Amino acid sequence: MARVFNFGAGPAVLPVEVLERAQAEMLDCDGTGMSVMEMSHRGKKFVSIAEKAEADLRTLMGVPDNYKVLFLQGGASSQFAMIPMNLKALSSSGAADYLNTGHWSEKAVAEGKRFVDLNLVADTKPSKYTTLPSQGDLKFNPDASYVHYTPNETIAGVEFGYIPETGSVPLVADMSSTILSRPVDVSKFGMIYAGAQKNIGPAGLTLVIIRDDLIGHADASVPAMFNYKTHAENGSMYNTPPSYAWYIAGLVFEHLLANGGLSKMAEINERKAKKLYAAIDGSDGFYRNPVDVNARSWMNVPFILKDDALDKPFLAESEKAGLAALAGHRSVGGMRASIYNAMPEAGVDALISFMQDFAQRHG
Numbered sequence: 001m002a003r004v005f006n007f008g009a010g011p012a013v014l015p016v017e018v019l020e021r022a023q024a025e026m027l028d029c030d031g032t033g034m035s036v037m038e039m040s041h042r043g044k045k046f047v048s049i050a051e052k053a054e055a056d057l058r059t060l061m062g063v064p065d066n067y068k069v070l071f072l073q074g075g076a077s078s079q080f081a082m083i084p085m086n087l088k089a090l091s092s093s094g095a096a097d098y099l100n101t102g103h104w105s106e107k108a109v110a111e112g113k114r115f116v117d118l119n120l121v122a123d124t125k126p127s128k129y130t131t132l133p134s135q136g137d138l139k140f141n142p143d144a145s146y147v148h149y150t151p152n153e154t155i156a157g158v159e160f161g162y163i164p165e166t167g168s169v170p171l172v173a174d175m176s177s178t179i180l181s182r183p184v185d186v187s188k189f190g191m192i193y194a195g196a197q198k199n200i201g202p203a204g205l206t207l208v209i210i211r212d213d214l215i216g217h218a219d220a221s222v223p224a225m226f227n228y229k230t231h232a233e234n235g236s237m238y239n240t241p242p243s244y245a246w247y248i249a250g251l252v253f254e255h256l257l258a259n260g261g262l263s264k265m266a267e268i269n270e271r272k273a274k275k276l277y278a279a280i281d282g283s284d285g286f287y288r289n290p291v292d293v294n295a296r297s298w299m300n301v302p303f304i305l306k307d308d309a310l311d312k313p314f315l316a317e318s319e320k321a322g323l324a325a326l327a328g329h330r331s332v333g334g335m336r337a338s339i340y341n342a343m344p345e346a347g348v349d350a351l352i353s354f355m356q357d358f359a360q361r362h363g
């Protein structure tokens with residue numbers, strides 16, 4: 001059996017140690033004689049797995065006590081609607097500010113418009129999402145119910161290097177593709193959410209970290225399952241939670257804590273990203289990353305080849321070399337290397353060597 005280096009954007013690579021642990025516990029988790037997949041979510045064993053996962057995440061991210069951590073389903077995409085449904089009434093204006101900086105913020109905006117009086121405080125679409133606004137460009141409405149943004153855009157590969165300052169208006173962040181990549185000050189956010197399938201664990205789990213005072217403002221017409229209050233009051237077990245994904249996420253949190261936590265991750269991630277961008281920039285134009293240097297993502301690195309006729313051979317040869325899933329998103333083409341926490345530095349080194357060799361042979 002040979003594992004490849006998987007550069008997919010999500011579902012994405014998981015730490016080998018986590019997969020091995022899951023394998024070892026597959027048939028009999030800790031003397032229970034069953035897989036975590038088969039256990040009641042209300043049983044003692046699963047409840048202890050769930051509680052440990054939450055406690056470890058709180059330690060990893062330094063989540064303050066006045067925030068709830070919710071383990072939900074529906075993907076980050078469901079949050080695009082749940083956010084306005086739950087937070088619209090935080091102010092009497094019924095208005096919300098959104099930053100449109102890529103494919104995923106665009107989707108959040110489209111969904112938000114169905115519920116709130118939505119104002120775009122930034123829109124980088126004219127740059128084809130290759131730039132980001134600076135703090136000085138952002139003029140927020142002090143009467144807005146909340147501000148929504150996407151700190152890392154998975155497709156264009158742009159990432160904010162700062163947290164927008166929104167005063168007393170709660171800041172809501174879609175951290176799907178950057179959560180756990182570095183330390184963040186959770187207290188600067190009203191709410192953080194993420195689909196799990198990049199840096200957290202398997203698809204099917206959606207993490208929500210929300211400040212207590214933002215819970216309980218949904219209109220009476222909001223269905224129970226779409227109300228944060230329901231999940232907060234029931235420890236994310238109002239209905240059957242995504243129990244196996246929750247368990248794997250817990251193994252990932254434990255693994256990160258055992259390996260130096262988020263500051264160590266940041267150090268490694270920065271190094272991995274810098275060397276990959278350096279290889280692209282140093283290729284004499286054979287490869288090109290279209291993103292503004294200040295907006296480059298540590299997690300998703302898109303690059304184009306000097307001639308798109310080379311895309312097919314690049315993909316075929318890289319696949320043969322054990323470098324999987326490098327095709328760019330269908331909306332932008334070219335290549336994209338997603339280098340999440342679980343992508344070993346050796347994987348980035350192997351990609352760089354392959355790119356240099358390929359450029360030499362096709363240059």
Ligand code: PMP
Pocket residue numbers: 010074075076077078104150152153154155174175176177195196
């Ligand atoms: N936001 C971002 C930044 C994403 O990268 C993705 C998925 N790639 C989504 C939202 C949508 O997530 P989901 O598929 O979990 O709904």
